[in-house]
Amino acid sequence: MPAISFQSVSKVYASTGKHAPPPFKALDDVSFDIEEGEFFGLLGPNGAGKTTLISILAGLARASGGRVLVHGYDVQKDFVAARRHLGIVPQELVFDPFFTVREALRFQAGYFGLRHSDDWIDELLDGLGLSDKAGANMRQLSGGMKRRVLVGLALVHKPPVIVLDEPTAGVDVELRQTLWQFISNLSRRGHTVLLTTHYLEEAEALCQRIAMLKLGRVIALDRTSALLAKAAAKVLHFKTDDALPPALAAQARVTGRIVELPAPMAAEVEHHLAALREAGVRIEDLEIRKADLEDVFIQLMSGPAPAAVPALEHAQ
Numbered sequence: 001m002p003a004i005s006f007q008s009v010s011k012v013y014a015s016t017g018k019h020a021p022p023p024f025k026a027l028d029d030v031s032f033d034i035e036e037g038e039f040f041g042l043l044g045p046n047g048a049g050k051t052t053l054i055s056i057l058a059g060l061a062r063a064s065g066g067r068v069l070v071h072g073y074d075v076q077k078d079f080v081a082a083r084r085h086l087g088i089v090p091q092e093l094v095f096d097p098f099f100t101v102r103e104a105l106r107f108q109a110g111y112f113g114l115r116h117s118d119d120w121i122d123e124l125l126d127g128l129g130l131s132d133k134a135g136a137n138m139r140q141l142s143g144g145m146k147r148r149v150l151v152g153l154a155l156v157h158k159p160p161v162i163v164l165d166e167p168t169a170g171v172d173v174e175l176r177q178t179l180w181q182f183i184s185n186l187s188r189r190g191h192t193v194l195l196t197t198h199y200l201e202e203a204e205a206l207c208q209r210i211a212m213l214k215l216g217r218v219i220a221l222d223r224t225s226a227l228l229a230k231a232a233a234k235v236l237h238f239k240t241d242d243a244l245p246p247a248l249a250a251q252a253r254v255t256g257r258i259v260e261l262p263a264p265m266a267a268e269v270e271h272h273l274a275a276l277r278e279a280g281v282r283i284e285d286l287e288i289r290k291a292d293l294e295d296v297f298i299q300l301m302s303g304p305a306p307a308a309v310p311a312l313e314h315a316q
């Protein structure tokens, strides 16, 4: 049985009020399964529908169509059982300012009906580097520490499925490392992890499979290694102050003076260099590097309007 099963999920945000925008389809027939024990990445640009999908999974929003199962429990019909299997680390820093860290964790454990959870709470505090802050009031914590507490709160009932919605947005390198070490440990212990992130190198390093969403549809779903293999084999990286010839400009990723040009076949490296020479483009600091997940992401996101990936391809 999959840990999470999204089955033809759609979401239309209704138009509310007189001057409101028309109804908006944020998710369109999203279907895929996440297997037990998988570390799974959900990627997509701003507005792709990631948070909407996670809100439906968490029971915070209702799907307009389709259904979502967690360990076989429907998130709407069997909300309590489904929720018990889920630990959700939200994007927003929401917390109760009146509790200490330990009190907040105990309170959350009680909410899930767990009474003797102090050993686990100590392990969580230790793993998240919060032991010395256990008695601190939530108001006294830095933003990064509050985020660690949110992770603790999500895990206090030992859920088999952990969902992290952009957990490292605006977080320093040290916390990112602590967090990933901790989550990777849980993954090794058999927990299922669903991660949404904008840091593609994070997804590349951690996730076994990745789904990419664009305008509410799944446009790619595969093992991370297979997605990388589909990417351009090489990327030309250089600096220039000159305009690129139109044929190359259409394929290039330009950031200020830096240009990156995908070259799926070795021969294209030569071809690109010849085209640049012919157009009189002066280049500096040329490097030829291997493609990474960011290249795949950009290729897919800049492609034509999405066609959904057939549901049958989703099985592992």
Ligand SMILES: Nc1ncnc2c1ncn2[C@@H]1O[C@H](COP(=O)(O)OP(=O)(O)OP(=O)(O)O)[C@@H](O)[C@H]1O
Binding pocket: 013, 024, 026, 044, 045, 046, 047, 048, 049, 050, 051, 052, 053
């Ligand atoms: N309550 C709402 N009412 C109307 N439209 C909404 C609502 N919430 C989200 N949307 C729209 O649905 C689309 C998907 O939003 P969503 O927040 O799920 O995207 P996302 O992939 O999580 O983006 P981000 O990476 O910016 O967090 C967006 O176009 C957004 O404007």
